[in-house]
Amino acid sequence: MMDGTVLVADDDRTIRTVLTQALTRAGCKVHATSSLMTLMRWVEEGKGDLVISDVIMPDGNGLEALPRIGKLRPGLPVIVISAQNTIMTAIQAAEAAAYDYLPKPFDLPDLMRRSARALDQKRRAVVRKAEPRDAADDLPLVGRTPAMQALYRLVARVMNTDLAVLITGESGTGKSLIARAIHDFSDRRTLPFVVAQASDLAGVDGPVTLLSRVRGGSLVFDEVADYDDDTQARIVRMLDVPGDKAARIMATSQADLSARMDAGAFRRDLFYRLGGVTLHVPALRERVDDIPLLADCFLARGERDLAGPRRLAPDARDLVRAYSWPGNVRQLENTLRRLMVTSSEAEITRSEVEAVLGNQPAMEPLKGGGEGEKLSASVSRHLKRYFDLHGGALPPAGVYQRILREVELPLIEIALDATAGNQAKCADLLGINRNTLRKKITDLDIRVTRRRKLM
Secondary structure (H helix, E strand, C coil): CCCCEEEEECCCHHHHHHHHHHHHHCCCEEEEECCHHHHHHHHHCCCCCEEEEECEECCEEHHHHHHHHHHHCCCCCEEEEECCCEHHHHHHHHHCCCCEEEECCECHHHHHHHHHHHHHCCCCCCCCCCCCCCCHHHCCCECCCHHHHHHHHHHHHHCCCCCCEEEECCCCCCHHHHHHHHHHCCCCCCCCEEEECHHHHCCCCHHHHHHHHHCCCEEEECCHHHCCHHHHHHHHHHHHCCCCCCCEEEEEECCCHHHHHHCCCCCHHHHHHHCCEEEECCCHHHCHHHHHHHHHHHHHHHHHHHCCCCEECHHHHHHHHHCCCCCHHHHHHHHHHHHHHHCCCCEECHHHHHHHHCCCCCCCCCECCCCCCEHHHHHHHHHHHHHHCCCCCCCCCCHHHHHHHHHHHHHHHHHHHHCCCCHHHHHHHHCCCHHHHHHHHHHCCCCCCCCCCEC
16 A cells, blocks of 8 residues: 555546556545646645656657756655656666656556656655756657666666666677766766777777876777787786876776676676676567667658658558567668668668668577577587586486476467567467467466556
């Protein structure tokens, strides 16, 4: 049960109704309005223990009202909900000292949990006036999917801390853009942003010269897994003697540094110095719903740069969305730029997209634990260890079914999660009959949770 009075401000009547019903059932008193002016009047009158507010309202901007709310009621937490699903919204909400931020469509149980936490504790964040960001439109960090929204929130939380940040993800996912965003929206934004390569640390004066360039700004070690042992040791020594103006340390890596460390290919002391906070940038195939958004972003940018409007035909858009994009966002951008140059008409056809993608790999090989290792090789190592554990004797009979179950169970669970519990979509994804999937769910005792999204 929750206790307190919640002020809900949203111009969508459905959302006001759903939130009012859910919060009332949970034990709260609720005042709901579609007007920012009414919300501010309630705040001034001392009403409410929690505010849940949309950003764009008919009579004002919820984010811009946050500093005033903080000044009037310093202990009043505000949860911002918004259909503007860019990293800028999360950062602006953090800068304006919102208690929390959720994108639309939001998960209602998740919002209820966050509301309960907000009612249980007082907000301690210091209110800072958000500064306008002229470069916002140039950030291709677009995403409505839960994975990207979680990343945005984490970026907003860590940007003004001194913690080291390790940014992981496949090539082309935008790791360097995340590092740049952390710097550009932090208190260090007026100081240098330096991306270091292994060659920058060479020689006796390499580390000293590098730190003098940074001058207390942000220092990023790019693809740090590729550094040899000597370079890694130089970084450790450099970080142990930071000097008067310590730099904000970040690193990017395609490789699994933990696996590299276990294999003896990456220094343990450096791993722990770099891993204060780890941010994982999801692959494009892990956030399929963002592909059309990114495509539109790149087409609009290309229209400015190439002086000609272009759009994807509906069936071409479907193909772009369905492609696996092993090169991720960078490959998507390069492909669309090429299509904008080579397409003869304003509408890019499916056949034109097929012609470009036909010469590119459909997907990367499935990988296991080792860097570049195929899944089959990883399974082979696992099975060899399993047989070796029996000390020369054979394992109990029935190995085939036991191993298939070990692989089948996580595969179906992950596929169900990826399709939000929709068994018809999951069966299509796996390429099996729907009845077969139902039988396997029963046999493997898999719990299916159908996620519901509030539009």
